[in-house]
Amino acid sequence: xxxxxxxxxxxxxxxxxxxxxxxxxxxxxxxxxxxxxxxxxxxxxxxxxxxxxxxxxxxxxxxxxxxxxxxxxxxxxxxxxxxxxxxxxxxxxxxxxxxxxxxxxxxxxxxxxxxxxxxxxxxxxxxxxxxxxxxxxxxxxxxxxxxxxxxxxxxxxxxxxxxxxxxxxxxxxxxxxxxxxxxxxxxxxxxxxxxxxxxxxxxxxxxxxxxxxxxxxxxxxxxxxxxxxxxxxxxxxxxxxxxxxxxxxxxxxxxxxxxxxxxxxxxxxxxxxxxxxxxxxxxxxxxxxxxxxxxxxxxxxxxxxxxxxxxxxxxxxxxxxxxxxxxxxxxxxxxxxxxxxxx
Amino acid sequence: xxxxxxxxxxxxxxxxxxxxxxxxxxxxxxxxxxxxxxxxxxxxxxxxxxxxxxxxxxxxxxxxxxxxxxxxxxxxxxxxxxxxxxxxxxxxxxxxxxxxxxxxxxxxxxxxxxxxxxxxxxxxxxxxxxxxxxxxxxxxxxxxxxxxxxxxxxxxxxxxxxxxxxxxxxxxxxxxxxxxxxxxxxxxxxxxxxxxxxxxxxxxxxxxxxxxxxxxxxxxxxxxxxxxxxxxxxxxxxxxxxxxxxxxxxxxxxxxxxxxxxxxxxxxxxxxxxxxxxxxxxxxxxxxxxxxxxxxxxxxxxxxxxxxxxxx
Numbered sequence: 001x002x003x004x005x006x007x008x009x010x011x012x013x014x015x016x017x018x019x020x021x022x023x024x025x026x027x028x029x030x031x032x033x034x035x036x037x038x039x040x041x042x043x044x045x046x047x048x049x050x051x052x053x054x055x056x057x058x059x060x061x062x063x064x065x066x067x068x069x070x071x072x073x074x075x076x077x078x079x080x081x082x083x084x085x086x087x088x089x090x091x092x093x094x095x096x097x098x099x100x101x102x103x104x105x106x107x108x109x110x111x112x113x114x115x116x117x118x119x120x121x122x123x124x125x126x127x128x129x130x131x132x133x134x135x136x137x138x139x140x141x142x143x144x145x146x147x148x149x150x151x152x153x154x155x156x157x158x159x160x161x162x163x164x165x166x167x168x169x170x171x172x173x174x175x176x177x178x179x180x181x182x183x184x185x186x187x188x189x190x191x192x193x194x195x196x197x198x199x200x201x202x203x204x205x206x207x208x209x210x211x212x213x214x215x216x217x218x219x220x221x222x223x224x225x226x227x228x229x230x231x232x233x234x235x236x237x238x239x240x241x242x243x244x245x246x247x248x249x250x251x252x253x254x255x256x257x258x259x260x261x262x263x264x265x266x267x268x269x270x271x272x273x274x275x276x277x278x279x280x281x282x283x284x285x286x287x288x289x290x291x292x293x294x295x296x297x298x299x300x301x302x303x304x305x306x307x308x309x310x311x312x313x314x315x316x317x318x319x320x321x322x323x324x325x326x327x328x329x330x331x332x333x334x335x336x337x338x339x340x341x342x343x
Numbered sequence: 344x345x346x347x348x349x350x351x352x353x354x355x356x357x358x359x360x361x362x363x364x365x366x367x368x369x370x371x372x373x374x375x376x377x378x379x380x381x382x383x384x385x386x387x388x389x390x391x392x393x394x395x396x397x398x399x400x401x402x403x404x405x406x407x408x409x410x411x412x413x414x415x416x417x418x419x420x421x422x423x424x425x426x427x428x429x430x431x432x433x434x435x436x437x438x439x440x441x442x443x444x445x446x447x448x449x450x451x452x453x454x455x456x457x458x459x460x461x462x463x464x465x466x467x468x469x470x471x472x473x474x475x476x477x478x479x480x481x482x483x484x485x486x487x488x489x490x491x492x493x494x495x496x497x498x499x500x501x502x503x504x505x506x507x508x509x510x511x512x513x514x515x516x517x518x519x520x521x522x523x524x525x526x527x528x529x530x531x532x533x534x535x536x537x538x539x540x541x542x543x544x545x546x547x548x549x550x551x552x553x554x555x556x557x558x559x560x561x562x563x564x565x566x567x568x569x570x571x572x573x574x575x576x577x578x579x580x581x582x583x584x585x586x587x588x589x590x591x592x593x594x595x596x597x598x599x600x601x602x603x604x605x606x607x608x609x610x611x612x613x614x615x616x617x618x619x620x621x622x623x624x625x626x627x628x629x630x631x632x633x634x635x636x637x638x639x640x641x642x643x644x645x646x647x648x649x650x651x652x653x654x655x
Contacts, residue, residue: 067546069542069545069546071475072476073475073476097548097549097550098548099548100545100546100547100548101546101547101548102548104546105546105547106543106546106547108539108542108543108546109539110539113538113539113540114539114540114542114543115540115543116538116540116541116544116557116558116561116562117540117562118561118562119557119558119561123557124540124544127544127547127549127553127557128547128548128549130553131547131548131549131550131553132548176543179543179547180546180547182547183547183548
């Protein structure tokens with residue numbers, strides 16, 4: 001506890017983040033919502049893991065829980081989440097505060113609301129620096145200018161003195177990213193970081209994150225529901241549904257050879273530009289299950305077009321290996337149908 | 344929003360050691376705030392009037408033509424005249440002089456009691472709103488208890504324990520206003536606490552203290568500022584009520600509230616006796632409110648830019 005720095009050098013093999021059986025329950029007026037139900041994954045150094053799924057699938061909550069950013073009054077978080085070997089979930093509050101920033105930084109979805117309107121860009125940027133040790137005003141300012149340059153903001157020297165409302169959405173999101181990167185985190189969590197931006201700005205931000213990642217060896221969790229972004233940025237993909245991981249594997253495996261009916265539905269729902277424009281878009285019928293009332297068997301069963309096994313309705317399918325991708329990484333899916341196909 | 348250097352205008356500003364070619368000049372914020380306030384005519388006039396009132400309160404003995412208790416039995420309840428612009432009261436004292444001499448008492452009671460309530464109440468509201476859970480429960484139930492007492496009864500109790508006099512009147516009014524500030528602050532903090540930027544700052548390791556002082560308080564401030572200006576107004580009136588009950592400043596010391604209370608009895612024979620002290624209260628209170636409105640606008644950076652843009 002005495003040394004606030006991370007002594008362990010991240011070796012190529014040691015994952016930056018290891019999440020094991022993460023569960024999050026939220027108390028709501030309508031009963032306990034089981035928002036995340038036994039999520040396990042790892043993020044290696046320099047690796048990008050994309051977490052995809054519909055709204056309400058527990059993506060955001062699962063990462064907020066990692067950094068202890070859920071309201072303690074309503075949220076119960078169990079499991080393990082080792083960030084460079086230290087469990088975030090059992091950490092003392094002061095230690096957790098020290099880890100936020102240099103250990104893990106987070107970029108939030110909406111650049112319009114994630115900056116404090118009454119503080120200048122420079123002051124918010126240096127917040128993370130000042131929180132982790134005394135920094136002189138001049139040094140903090142210089143670092144802020146440097147960071148803004150790094151994220152590609154034009155004229156960073158002037159931008160530090162500006163207020164958030166004086167910047168465009170794309171510029172603000174760069175500021176938010178710079179804020180998260182100020183302490184060179186080992187892990188960067190981007191929660192729908194480009195969803196609110198237009199496509200060209202989105203592409204610039206993705207390039208930026210990739211460049212920074214290759215320079216600093218940062219592990220990245222990229223939460224999105226945009227499969228185009230996933231194909232562009234991710235090394236591995238984790239598909240979430242009903243607070244569970246229903247399928248994970250390399251980008252090629254999951255996007256090219258999806259196994260779970262939900263993943264297939266998700267990919268099928270992508271508009272195909274070559275298709276007949278008069279044809280209706282494919283959709284997945286129904287809505288995701290309410291986290292207060294999850295089905296007993298496979299979470300996807302109520303909407304599943306396949307339902308190929310008697311156990312689907314009653315028994316929860318385990319996340320089983322269904323194949324191996326190029327790098328020998330397992331391709332896993334939680335469905336009874338895959339087992340039948342494979343055998 | 345100009346980038347032009349202001350030659351020789353900032354003696355307090357640090358000397359520009361090495362001119363950074365790309366860096367914007369660090370603008371002293373208070374000067375900008377004052378500049379913007381000056382461009383808001385209502386707020387500017389209010390500020391000037393308040394400064395005048397304060398000056399009158401400071402130099403009261405020089406300005407007042409008569410002493411506070413100089414009586415002239417031959418001039419009882421005289422209407423306004425050149426010799427006595429605000430008329431005289433039932434003892435033949437000059438109301439004009441007493442209004443001037445009462446300013447200090449009324450303003451001191453108003454300022455100090457509200458300052459007390461502002462500091463204590465805002466702190467309680469911040470802690471309750473930010474931390475929630477049992478902190479919120481304990482603090483806000485305490486505030487409810489305080490709030491449940493009739494204000495005057497509470498003031499009487501405090502004065503009964505500590506004795507009458509201006510200092511205890513200040514304390515009494517201050518304590519009565521603490522729950523109001525605590526509630527206004529808490530309500531405002533509850534909204535701000537959930538903002539993404541608070542979470543974002545937390546996610547880079549900002550401490551609770553930093554979150555409260557840099558993010559929550561500045562964004563929760565506008566209702567508190569408005570509450571302050573309203574409370575200043577009410578505190579001046581509360582001083583009048585306490586004086587009326589003999590719990591505040593005591594006769595024959597002049598105070599606006601006391602004069603208003605005494606003049607009330609003569610309103611049919613001598614309107615000037617109550618009207619001029621009352622007018623003094625109204626003008627002061629109104630200026631506080633208008634200045635509060637102006638300040639709230641100016642302190643909002645979004646509005647600030649709009650105003651700065653339109654002003655040039």
